Amino acid sequence: MSEKPLSKLMTTLKSPRVSVDLTGVKEAFNERIPIDLSKVADAINEPIPKYQEMFTFAAGGIPLFLFGIQAVTGILLAFFYVPQWDAAYESVRHITEGVPFGWWVRGIHRWSANLLILFVFLHMIRTFIFGSYRKPREFTWLMGVGLLFVTVTFGFTGYSLIGNQVSYWASVIGTNIAGNVPVIGKYLLYFMRGGWEVTDGTLTRFFALHAWVMPVSLTLLVGIHVVLVRLHGPTRVDPDDEREIKFWPDQIVNEVIVLLYILILIMVLTTLFPPHVGERATPEQTPLHIAPEWYFLWVYGFLKLVPGTIGMLGLMLFVAALVFWPWVDKVLQRISPRLDLSVVLGTIVALLVIVAIWWQAFFL
Numbered sequence: 196m197s198e199k200p201l202s203k204l205m206t207t208l209k210s211p212r213v214s215v216d217l218t219g220v221k222e223a224f225n226e227r228i229p230i231d232l233s234k235v236a237d238a239i240n241e242p243i244p245k246y247q248e249m250f251t252f253a254a255g256g257i258p259l260f261l262f263g264i265q266a267v268t269g270i271l272l273a274f275f276y277v278p279q280w281d282a283a284y285e286s287v288r289h290i291t292e293g294v295p296f297g298w299w300v301r302g303i304h305r306w307s308a309n310l311l312i313l314f315v316f317l318h319m320i321r322t323f324i325f326g327s328y329r330k331p332r333e334f335t336w337l338m339g340v341g342l343l344f345v346t347v348t349f350g351f352t353g354y355s356l357i358g359n360q361v362s363y364w365a366s367v368i369g370t371n372i373a374g375n376v377p378v379i380g381k382y383l384l385y386f387m388r389g390g391w392e393v394t395d396g397t398l399t400r401f402f403a404l405h406a407w408v409m410p411v412s413l414t415l416l417v418g419i420h421v422v423l424v425r426l427h428g429p430t431r432v433d434p435d436d437e438r439e440i441k442f443w444p445d446q447i448v449n450e451v452i453v454l455l456y457i458l459i460l461i462m463v464l465t466t467l468f469p470p471h472v473g474e475r476a477t478p479e480q481t482p483l484h485i486a487p488e489w490y491f492l493w494v495y496g497f498l499k500l501v502p503g504t505i506g507m508l509g510l511m512l513f514v515a516a517l518v519f520w521p522w523v524d525k526v527l528q529r530i531s532p533r534l535d536l537s538v539v540l541g542t543i544v545a546l547l548v549i550v551a552i553w554w555q556a557f558f559l
């Protein structure tokens with residue numbers, strides 16, 4: 196009896212004579228796109244210090260993933276959003292109450308934004324505590340500081356887009372704060388508002404920043420940041436500790452597990468605390484109680500204690516210290532070679548910020 200066509204095909208495919216030889220394909224590919232795939236494989240297989248396993252929750256891969264979620268949900272929201280005060284409010288209401296699963300996409304975008312900021316802070320604290328900003332990684336730190344500012348600007352411009360009371364007054368207060376910057380303050384305020392008042396022009400600018408300038412800046416900065424991380428390799432905190440894990444599969448699997456927990460958390464938060472539209476913006480009526488998002492609460496508290504230009508100078512000093520910390524640290528190391536003053540000062544500042552957020556959130 197003759198062999199059935201299907202089993203004949205299977206036998207032929209399994210036969211060693213038809214083994215697939217991809218050498219030609221690889222060569223043709225490499226001729227056109229000359230990437231050395233073995234280098235990519237080396238990068239993926241590179242060993243990393245074992246201590247990093249404990250701080251997977253503060254690894255850079257988590258903000259990277261959350262940024263991906265923001266990009267996808269942000270594009271979906273932009274299909275329905277209109278950047279003009281009255282129309283903005285109505286379009287957000289339509290997304291939340293009319294568009295199928297609109298509330299869900301909006302909720303994911305909102306919660307994921309908050310977690311993105313939280314995990315960027317945790318990542319920064321980890322790299323700070325382990326002195327990863329020290330020579331030769333000063334520029335990795337600088338790009339990181341840039342990323343921190345881009346991330347909080349994303350947050351600020353994002354919640355100003357809704358067109359409700361909080362959006363409007365947050366835009367007023369935020370731009371007023373910028374107006375206190377010595378010398379250039381009033382130009383900055385005019386530039387941010389697109390005039391002297393918060394109007395439709397302000398919203399158009401915030402939308403351009405939120406949907407164009409910030410995503411492009413973040414993508415560029417992340418690119419440079421990650422290339423620098425790759426060129427320098429991971430920080431070895433203790434040169435005597437030679438214990439290592441593999442980037443692939445150990446660290447990747449750890450990060451994927453953390454990411455799954457984060458995804459579950461985002462879904463639970465979105466379902467339990469779905470987004471609301473709030474009260475429509477009324478510029479002529481200042482609300483009794485207005486508070487910024489949690490990550491700005493400490494700035495808000497500080498500027499209430501030390502208002503005006505002095506407060507602004509204090510904030511600018513803080514920002515300058517963050518930017519130039521790799522060099523400030525060198526001076527501190529010279530002053531105190533035994534005790535790590537950076538960790539002492541960093542811990543004090545981090546505790547003050549946490550207490551200020553807590554105090555502003557629950558007592559005022």
Ligand code: HEM
Nearest residue numbers: 254255256258259319322327336339340342343424429430
């Ligand atoms: C969206 C924001 C950010 C993303 C996507 C990101 C991404 C990454 C990635 C993927 C790594 C390599 C893996 C790791 O060591 O965890 C890394 C390392 C690093 N990041 Fe970031 N990062 C961000 C923000 C920041 C910030 C705000 C800082 C500090 C101001 C910072 C400072 C550093 C430093 C110094 C390293 C080197 C760590 C080492 O050598 O062990 N990054 N980042």
